[in-house]
Amino acid sequence: MTGSDWPKAVLFDLDGTLVDSAPDIHAALNQTLASYGEPPFTLEAVTRMIGGGVPKLIERAYAALGKQIDPATRDKAAERFIAIYEPRATELTTLTAGASEATRAFKEAGVPIGVVTNKPEAATREILAHFGLLELLDVVVGGDAGPDKKPAPGLLLLACERLGLGVADVVFVGDSENDVEAAVAARMTVIAVRGGYTAIAPEELGADALVDRIDAVPTVLASVRALATTR
Ligand SMILES: O=C(O)COP(=O)(O)O
Numbered sequence: 001m002t003g004s005d006w007p008k009a010v011l012f013d014l015d016g017t018l019v020d021s022a023p024d025i026h027a028a029l030n031q032t033l034a035s036y037g038e039p040p041f042t043l044e045a046v047t048r049m050i051g052g053g054v055p056k057l058i059e060r061a062y063a064a065l066g067k068q069i070d071p072a073t074r075d076k077a078a079e080r081f082i083a084i085y086e087p088r089a090t091e092l093t094t095l096t097a098g099a100s101e102a103t104r105a106f107k108e109a110g111v112p113i114g115v116v117t118n119k120p121e122a123a124t125r126e127i128l129a130h131f132g133l134l135e136l137l138d139v140v141v142g143g144d145a146g147p148d149k150k151p152a153p154g155l156l157l158l159a160c161e162r163l164g165l166g167v168a169d170v171v172f173v174g175d176s177e178n179d180v181e182a183a184v185a186a187r188m189t190v191i192a193v194r195g196g197y198t199a200i201a202p203e204e205l206g207a208d209a210l211v212d213r214i215d216a217v218p219t220v221l222a223s224v225r226a227l228a229t230t231r
């Protein structure tokens, strides 16, 4: 397998795909909830709430408490969460196995890479810089970039626009239904990585390919690209 089968760029999701950020999100969410007098959640419960962006995280937490939250209160709580989360975003967070190898493999082959996440861009950049990935990336699109968050296609389309590439030239790698739905809506090939943050069985996400670890992405690209031309 050579790099000639590869797309012109590869975009990666962040949480649950490149980094295991759930422990810091868990700590920050519980601190946010405590400030409102609400009880804490387990790490496992919070892990299932991640992936839709911060306002969704707050909404899901309140829903799990059996409480309705109006949009204004939710947005205030989301701001409070971000203020707590940002300064501690890399305390317990680790790279997922193979994330460094996968990103470097593309970069060394001259394939531009990027991150498209529902997480706000400031915290995203801080995390990527902490792990030495920011300098490798050609584009970083966060959930606050403007377009609707994943599962809408806008963030992926914005990344393509910034790269100067069409969706057919780009592959997206993610861990959840939000990623697959966003890619399908953007008509972009998508590879799912097992072990991320999703309540759905990885086989049922509907991705074009499924890998056990992110560093297997380069080796599945040839078959996935062949598939994409028939879509
Ligand atoms: O839920 C979030 O804040 C971000 O999640 P993502 O990196 O998987 O898009």
Ligand SMILES: [Mg+2]
Residues within 6 Å of the ligand: 013, 014, 015, 016, 017, 051, 174, 175, 176, 196, 197
């Ligand atoms: Mg994710």
